[in-house]
Amino acid sequence: MKRVLSITASALCAALAIPQPAAAQDNPAARAAREWRQAREPQLLAEYFEFLKIPNVSRDTVNVRHNAEHLLRMMEKRGLKPRLLEVPGASPAVYGEILAPGAAHTYVFYAHYDGQPVNPKDWATPPFEPALRTARLDKGGRVVPLPAPGQRMDPKPRANVKFIFEGEEEIDSPHLDKILAANKELLKADLWLICDGPEHSSGRQTVTFGARGIQKLEITVYGPNRELHSGHYGNWAPNPAMMLAQLLASMKDADGRVLVEHFYDGVVPLGELEKKAIAEAPDNDSNLMREFGLARVDAGGRKLAEMINQPSLNVRGMASAQIGAQAANAIPSTATAAIDLRLVRGVTKEGQVARVTEHIRKQGYYLVNVDPDEKTRLAYPRIAKVAVDAGGYNAVRTKMDLPAAEKLVATARSVRSPVVLQPTSGGSVPLDMIIDILGTNTIQVPAVNYDNNQHSANENVRLQNLWNAIELQAALLMME
């Protein structure tokens, strides 16, 4: 989600052009940002495209660093005194600041600049060759050329504003804790504003008070120690693909309810304000179903907004031998499922992994951490390797009635109304570390369209969302 970040950087230029905020139903910083933006759309887009061209898959650390350096230069131009926050073995976080003499408050604007792996063959245009389209790809959007440049302005915010852009979010922030711990004083604030994630699917401006946590793991089960001819050994040697299917099938019922024992135990219930927010949020579920081509959903009649306040178990990917023209008439040797567990308040990553692990054991599996040797294979009829990802983090939910939260919501409402308030987002950002290590609360102010194909082919951002985000961010940058 490197797009969000670019929006933030652009918005900064706009916001800081405003001498004094005025009282108005229409936020003056946002209005000024709009006029500023309208005068220089071509150059904003050109700069955005330059940034998007740099591949940013998290594990491609060489290019991720190019992204960080590019950000550094963008921030230097804007006088943000940027620097890289480095810890060993990690892609850098990029830090910048504008300190206001005598400021009473400090806000940190967070976003991440790394991305998920891409499969270019699934994309209509190459993933790192950004294209401007007249509409959504699946609505017949055609590529059109970019429009041409303007000037920059000087910042004068009234609180201290700081920026931090992380480069390992899409691999579950394995080093963010170290970066935070090494820069505690620098990064402490009244509030961290998290700019990741999509707005509500209704298209309304959205403020989100928490995020599900995440823990990824991979399960591998074992058949024969090498692929065997499926005719000669085909209903005699156990088939690991079938074993994996049976194991996964034991984890969920036909309606998607997780059958792992205790999976939903301990979930912290929603408070009154949170329930009210969910009840008031526009119900867009049937539109989404049409949009995604779904005649049914897993929730058993419950709203999406409710479901994202529950823990989940999702099969991210599954593989055993080959399909299609590459498939051989063989019994595979192994089968693997990649899984993500989404967490909510009251359900920890360690706890959820333990529940899933225990479930696998109860299905008769002997658990290993590495591929089994011959002795182990011959000792246990069913063997599963559970590889728990080193990253992962717990869920957080900031209280909706904190003063800083109320100020932020009022600011958002002064920019574009109505505002959808969400107790939590379905997606995950490593907010627990910020709260645990810095003692600072977080609130998300997402920018991009819900139908941005996040984490899949043809990822995109709607231009109007970019412009809206500039206005919102301008107003937030001018908060007292």
Add this chain to the structure above:
Amino acid sequence: MKRVLSITASALCAALAIPQPAAAQDNPAARAAREWRQAREPQLLAEYFEFLKIPNVSRDTVNVRHNAEHLLRMMEKRGLKPRLLEVPGASPAVYGEILAPGAAHTYVFYAHYDGQPVNPKDWATPPFEPALRTARLDKGGRVVPLPAPGQRMDPKPRANVKFIFEGEEEIDSPHLDKILAANKELLKADLWLICDGPEHSSGRQTVTFGARGIQKLEITVYGPNRELHSGHYGNWAPNPAMMLAQLLASMKDADGRVLVEHFYDGVVPLGELEKKAIAEAPDNDSNLMREFGLARVDAGGRKLAEMINQPSLNVRGMASAQIGAQAANAIPSTATAAIDLRLVRGVTKEGQVARVTEHIRKQGYYLVNVDPDEKTRLAYPRIAKVAVDAGGYNAVRTKMDLPAAEKLVATARSVRSPVVLQPTSGGSVPLDMIIDILGTNTIQVPAVNYDNNQHSANENVRLQNLWNAIELQAALLMME
């Protein structure tokens, strides 16, 4: 399994060197073949290696034709008057013959020269760069250089012997029926001798009277019309990988027994001679389990030799999105399983496909032949595409007490004793077409070692099996 074929061609040279067969407990043709072979091992191996170097993956039709042309040249050198049997759209079958004036009998030697897809990264040495090893790879076998050449001899068999080498067996012989129909008179015989497949795992010489049939199919199930962020939609949008897991799990119990209704109905029971053959075959199951690293098998206590007389359902491969470093935090859009159904007498390919299809329907799926459009997606909560492979064939089992069968078994016993008699092989060869179209019975005389890694990485042939095969084939070529 192009290796077998090379053995046949080599054996021919040996067998035909023998002027008259003598009565002996040791078959004279085989003994002469041994002496002949021992005098020219280097040149036999060199010729074999030249052949193995030509890639032969069935769908790589350009290289498959190179194989056919190479075979043609090998047979020309031996005076076999070879030619290609062509039908439109097919890789050619290679035909050759030696007619004996006044012969009372005709034997056709069949083998196929195409291979399964290979994944070079799984191979210790490249798949099409044959290597001579001192022992099995997993027993520490090292590559050693090839040893140097001799002369050839003139054929004088006493029956008409004909050779046919097929180039599409590994994709289920989609054109063999047309090739047979177009060459009925040419290919009619007292018996077809099928040289494919491995010998019994005890290492004893093996004669097999039938083969399981095969029908392949692929099942694809559908989730959202594009990958969705697993946080935002993760326990709401249905996950096709989980749906596929549940569907596959519904097809087999924990012991591998197929739960598809009527799956085992109609199986023709084994006769007395066949039961006796199974009872007398060496029981090598526990060795195989150790060999394959298996602490349990699916048969519920029954012998492998029994199991291959039952129909089977095997998951050849399974895929949904990505695993490992390429996995994204997304709900996949589709999930696919490649399946092979092995058939036995009394269970047809059409019948078995209908049973599996009906099972899928009973799990609540709407069945399609092509990827569903949006309208279909929105009309049906569960959609499965079942793509039935165009190839496929039924099982056959030749009677063990036919005169030609008894003659063949006696010949085999005169070469190397004891001989394992198998009513059927687990693997499939398109024997049903030969019987249906030509009215000619088939018997398999396999040559290669059971642990040849057929259909998987590091496929190999044990050198002694090559030498044994030359002797067996020499004796068979001299049958009256």
